[in-house]
Amino acid sequence: MIASTPCNIAAVLPQLARERPEQIAMRCPGRDGRYDLTLTYAELDARSDAIVAGLAVQGIVRGTRTVLMVRPTPEFFLLMFALFKAGAVPVLVDPGIDKRALKQCLDEAQAEAFIGIPLAHLARVLLGWARSARKRITTGAYALFAQTTLARVEQAGREAMSRGAGAQLADTQPDDIAAILFTSGSTGVPKGVIYRHCHFVAQIAMMREAFAMTPGGIDLPTFPPFALFDPALGLTSIIPDMDPTRPANADPRKLHAAIGRFGVDQLFGSPALMRVLTEYGKPLPGIKRATSAGAPVPAEVVAKLRELLPEDANFWTPYGATECLPVAVIEGRELLTLRERTEQGAGTCVGRPVPPNEVRIVRIDDGVIERWSDDVLAGFGVVGEITVAGPTATDAYFNRDAATRAAKIRETLPDGGERIVHRMGDLGYFDAEGRLWFCGRKTQRVVTADGLLCTEQVEPVFNTHPEVRRTALVGVGERGAQAAVLCVELREGIDPQRWPRIERELRGLGEGFAHTARVGAFLRYPKTFPVDIRHNAKIGREKLAHWAAQRL
Numbered sequence: 184m185i186a187s188t189p190c191n192i193a194a195v196l197p198q199l200a201r202e203r204p205e206q207i208a209m210r211c212p213g214r215d216g217r218y219d220l221t222l223t224y225a226e227l228d229a230r231s232d233a234i235v236a237g238l239a240v241q242g243i244v245r246g247t248r249t250v251l252m253v254r255p256t257p258e259f260f261l262l263m264f265a266l267f268k269a270g271a272v273p274v275l276v277d278p279g280i281d282k283r284a285l286k287q288c289l290d291e292a293q294a295e296a297f298i299g300i301p302l303a304h305l306a307r308v309l310l311g312w313a314r315s316a317r318k319r320i321t322t323g324a325y326a327l328f329a330q331t332t333l334a335r336v337e338q339a340g341r342e343a344m345s346r347g348a349g350a351q352l353a354d355t356q357p358d359d360i361a362a363i364l365f366t367s368g369s370t371g372v373p374k375g376v377i378y379r380h381c382h383f384v385a386q387i388a389m390m391r392e393a394f395a396m397t398p399g400g401i402d403l404p405t406f407p408p409f410a411l412f413d414p415a416l417g418l419t420s421i422i423p424d425m426d427p428t429r430p431a432n433a434d435p436r437k438l439h440a441a442i443g444r445f446g447v448d449q450l451f452g453s454p455a456l457m458r459v460l461t462e463y464g465k466p467l468p469g470i471k472r473a474t475s476a477g478a479p480v481p482a483e484v485v486a487k488l489r490e491l492l493p494e495d496a497n498f499w500t501p502y503g504a505t506e507c508l509p510v511a512v513i514e515g516r517e518l519l520t521l522r523e524r525t526e527q528g529a530g531t532c533v534g535r536p537v538p539p540n541e542v543r544i545v546r547i548d549d550g551v552i553e554r555w556s557d558d559v560l561a562g563f564g565v566v567g568e569i570t571v572a573g574p575t576a577t578d579a580y581f582n583r584d585a586a587t588r589a590a591k592i593r594e595t596l597p598d599g600g601e602r603i604v605h606r607m608g609d610l611g612y613f614d615a616e617g618r619l620w621f622c623g624r625k626t627q628r629v630v631t632a633d634g635l636l637c638t639e640q641v642e643p644v645f646n647t648h649p650e651v652r653r654t655a656l657v658g659v660g661e662r663g664a665q666a667a668v669l670c671v672e673l674r675e676g677i678d679p680q681r682w683p684r685i686e687r688e689l690r691g692l693g694e695g696f697a698h699t700a701r702v703g704a705f706l707r708y709p710k711t712f713p714v715d716i717r718h719n720a721k722i723g724r725e726k727l728a729h730w731a732a733q734r735l
Contacts, residue, residue, distance in 0.1 A: 190357040190380040192387060192415045193231070193267040197352070199417060200228035206399075208414050210445065211256050212424035216437065218444070222257050227264065227414065230337065234265035235351040237340030241318055241331065243296045245270030245353050248363065250289060250313050252276075252299035255407035255422050258322045258333060262298060263411055267361065270353030271296075275408065276365045277428065280373060282310065288365050288373050289313040291582045296320070297329075304328035357381035363581050364408070366505045367715050375581035376505050385574035386508065387415045393512055393537045394472060394499060401445055403438070405430060405452040406477075421445050430456040435463035442469060453477045454484060461487035467496075474499045476508075478721045479531045479621060479639065481646075482522040485515045502533035502621065506590070507576045507605045509537045510569075511619045526647050528640045528696045530611065530620040540573035542619060543604075544612055547628070547635075555594035555604055564614070566622050566637060569607040576605040610637050627724045629658035629667050633701055636667055638724065644699045645669060645689050650677050655712060656702070657728035659735055668704040668731045669693075672712050682707045706734055 188194050199206075204225035211220040222230070243249055249266055251273045253259040266273045274292045276285055289312045297307060297316035301323040307313060308328050320336055321329035340348075355361070361380040365373040390396060390412065398417025404410040405423050413420040421441050425433040430453045438460065441447065450473045452460075457475045460467070461484055467473075470492055480500045489498055498515035501508070513534025521532045536542040544567040545552070545559040552559060561567030572594065579587045592604040610622040623638035630636070641656045652674045658665035671689065673679070686705045693699035708730070713723035 189352055189355045190359075190384055191267055191270075191352065191355045191361070192380075192383045192411070193264045194352060195415050195417075196224065196228040196231065196264060196268075199224040199414065203417075207419045209257070209260060209410065209420040209422060211422045212441075216424045218421075218441070220257050222260065224414070227261065231261050231264040231268060232351040233337050233340035233344060234261055234333070235269045235340065236343040236348045237336035237338070238265060238269055238271070239348075240339050240343060241296075241320065241336060243269065243271055243318055245355075246360075247271045247296055247318075248274055248292060248294045249296040249298060249318075250274045250276070250292065250294045250316060252297075252303035253322055254300060255410070255427060256322075259407065260410065260414075260420075262333070264414070268352050270355045270359065272360050272362060274363045274365075274375070276373070277367055280365075280367065284373055286310060286312055288375065290315075292363055292375055293582070298322070298333070301327060355380045357384075364505055367721070374583050374586050376577050377579045377581050378577060382575050382577055387412060389509055389537055389575065391416060393501070393509060394474070394497075396449075396472075400449050400471075401447045402449040402451065403442060403447045405433070405438075405450075405456050409451050418449070419445075421447055431459065433459050435459050435465070439463070439465055439467075442467065448472070450474070451476075454480045457488055458484050461491065465491070467491045468493060470496055472497050472499065474501065476501050476503065479533075480518075482519065482525060482643075485518055486522075489515050489519070500533070501537075502619070504607060504609075507571050507573070507607070509575070510540055510542060510571050510573075510607070511536045513618070525643045528644050528698055530622040530637065530639045531643070532614075533611075533619050533621045535617055536571075536619065540571055540575075543570050543572075544568065545570055545606075547610065547625065549625075551588045552592045552606070553588075555592050561612075564612055566610050566612050566635065566640075568625055569609045569611045569619070569621075570604050571607060572602055572604045576603055578603040624724075627657075629656055629665050630662045631658075631665050631667055631701055632663070636698060636701060641667075641669070641699055641702065644696060645671070645692055648685065648689060648692065650674055650681065650685055651689070653712060653722070655708075655722045655724050655727050657724050657731050659704075659728065659732045666704060666735065667702045668706060668728075668735065669702050670706050670708045670712070670727045670731060672708050679707065679709075704731075704735060706731055 208222045208224045208227045210218050213220045276288045294313045294316045296318035297313050298320045319329040322333045362378045363375045365375050396416050401419045402413050403421045410420040424437045448471045501512040503510040511534045544561045546561045590606050594604050608625050622640050638656045642654045645654045652672045655670040657668050713726045715721040
């Protein structure tokens with residue numbers, strides 16, 4: 184990137200519009216799945232410019248925090264790139280989270296503007312969302328519960344540009360706030376992660392290098408925010424015909440139809456989405472690169488998907504979080520060679536750190552670590568908390584000072600400069616080959632009188648039972664003297680009357696390893712495990728712990 188170009192992932196759009204104006208930037212399915220909604224790079228650039236100019240008329244300019252509640256339609260992508268270009272600050276909250284948490288997130292963001300579909304505006308009025316937002320725009324045809332419509336904003340912008348409104352790309356600097364992205368809240372109340380323009384630009388560079396991405400590819404991103412990276416990488420996005428908040432309910436026939444019709448060669452999805460494809464069982468001959476993130480990908484899903492992919496295709500499972508992504512990455516072939524170690528209690532290997540990240544393991548500590556010191560490091564091979572320092576490591580949560588102090592460590596560099604070290608809140612360790620192993624969330628660890636137990640080192644041992652769909656390790660009682668309890672969800676169709684025999688067999692599996700032998704209680708959960716709405720994969724172990732405490 185040349186020095187005069189603003190630090191902004193939207194800065195590449197004018198160049199792409201000049202170099203490949205007719206290339207499709209994205210296709211959207213529309214209401215009937217006909218995929219008659221398209222945007223070329225020229226259209227994406229020109230229309231987002233007009234929206235920038237129109238937003239300025241409404242007072243939405245550089246620095247304006249703007250809640251965006253729009254489905255993955257052309258309007259969503261036009262608005263996101265327009266807000267980036269303007270230097271405004273889009274606020275994204277997962278619409279699938281608990282409604283009380285959603286209101287809290289929107290209140291914390293202190294948004295000055297609210298852009299949404301008509302239903303979002305109705306909910307805003309009825310539920311009191313984002314009362315601070317005085318500027319309100321709807322994507323609907325009529326300005327119900329809003330001051331104006333997006334169509335009018337775009338038209339006003341075109342008129343302003345015809346009168347010489349000038350360039351629409353703000354001179355954003357690396358440390359300027361680019362967006363506030365709320366975490367899924369799967370292990371607590373969602374937090375608004377402050378993304379600066381330098382973080383987005385660094386993510387693009389690191390993903391391009393890590394996954395050998397080149398312009399011209401065709402991507403099916405089943406998590407809409409990831410589609411925002413595609414234009415910056417010169418890719419065409421095919422937005423899937425599915426509810427992105429419920430990937431486990433996606434129709435594999437529609438996914439395959441889009442892949443075949445448009446020649447999709449790249450695929451991104453959560454582990455739940457990948458499971459949908461593997462259970463459908465139809466080969467994916469055109470896919471060159473599949474990527475799954477958001478939660479550990481079960482070994483059987485990796486194995487089955489690799490069978491469906493061409494021999495020369497790659498299946499990447501990057502590790503990271505909203506606060507820092509990507510951190511490390513591993514390809515499916517290598518992951519499968521380590522499956523036996525995972526099923527024997529080693530944890531889940533998430534690969535090697537993505538350069539230039541520096542990943543280090545610190546001793547487990549629930550307190551604040553104000554400043555970095557090598558004294559906090561855990562010994563080699565010892566399970567501790569994973570920390571990351573690198574260009575995508577965010578430095579703060581919005582309006583959450585206590586959470587920021589708990590998750591960030593300030594480190595003084597040899598040249599006198601300073602950087603932020605992010606505490607992932609995950610437990611793990613490095614092996615002798617330099618690979619990082621994930622052992623579970625720090626908040627979900629179980630500490631008995633005999634020592635530490637980690638979810639990802641315990642559950643895979645028991646998940647090998649053929650009649651078990653999944654398990655969840657929880658602790659009951661005070662940490663340090665907890666009872667280790669394994670909650671068990673049986674596979675669909677398994678008669679609950681078989682549970683006494685299955686429990687005996689699970690106990691036998693646990694006795695084969697020193698740490699799993701410490702699990703004292705096994706409880707059959709009568710329903711489907713609670714999971715996070717975004718990925719449909721992260722188990723709600725806190726809820727299960729409460730349930731287990733009532734049962735014991």
